[in-house]
Amino acid sequence: MNIQFFELDTLKKELEGLPGFHRVAFAAACCERMLPNYSAFCRTTINWGAPEVPRAALDEVWQILQGKPVDTERINQLREDCGREDVFPGDLDFGDDCLETQEALMAIRATLVACLDPTVENIVHIANSARHTIEAYIPYKDTSFNLNLEKDGKEKFYSAMASHPFAVREMAKEAEDLQRLKETETLNIDFLEWLRTSSHNNGKSLIDLS
Numbered sequence: 001m002n003i004q005f006f007e008l009d010t011l012k013k014e015l016e017g018l019p020g021f022h023r024v025a026f027a028a029a030c031c032e033r034m035l036p037n038y039s040a041f042c043r044t045t046i047n048w049g050a051p052e053v054p055r056a057a058l059d060e061v062w063q064i065l066q067g068k069p070v071d072t073e074r075i076n077q078l079r080e081d082c083g084r085e086d087v088f089p090g091d092l093d094f095g096d097d098c099l100e101t102q103e104a105l106m107a108i109r110a111t112l113v114a115c116l117d118p119t120v121e122n123i124v125h126i127a128n129s130a131r132h133t134i135e136a137y138i139p140y141k142d143t144s145f146n147l148n149l150e151k152d153g154k155e156k157f158y159s160a161m162a163s164h165p166f167a168v169r170e171m172a173k174e175a176e177d178l179q180r181l182k183e184t185e186t187l188n189i190d191f192l193e194w195l196r197t198s199s200h201n202n203g204k205s206l207i208d209l210s
Helices: 009-016 020-044 052-063 072-082 091-116 120-141 147-151 154-162 165-184 189-197
Strands: none
Touching: 009 147, 009 165, 009 189, 020 052, 020 091, 020 120, 020 165, 020 189, 052 072, 052 091, 052 189, 072 091, 091 120, 120 154, 120 165, 165 189
């Protein structure tokens, strides 16, 4: 399948063909690639953050996928925990430096919701957080990216972004996960472990932060 960075129609069609929890598994894998951004932010921000909170929330999702009964009260509590003021960084305090951290937390909160309501729209929103993280990082934090391309027109600029190694790698991983999910009838423990750990990138995020 040909997953495009700035186009979501193919992703939507692929997700429509998957059972609900298969969709959640895809979302959880996306979150695994974003979560290291949160830990990286906390390490560079003195006396702030709680990496164990989003980690516990995402672990709950994987446990549900392995057969743990969905506890709506616990799901809602974990969502609230990920949105606490001491966990979710605010723009007023940290500016643009916290965008990738916010995206990771929003994606995890949305994945918790998807455990209760695994609609295609919910899952696409989560995948879009991964894309937004990369899209925001490349032109402003990757010093090797040529910002002057924007002067040559939006089409050339966005084409260069979609060809960036981070974007190419993310699209390839999403395509791989979707293909494996299509081929897997039952989400057994071995498959879920592969899906979870194959996103680790040696402990680095989808933008190589750790």
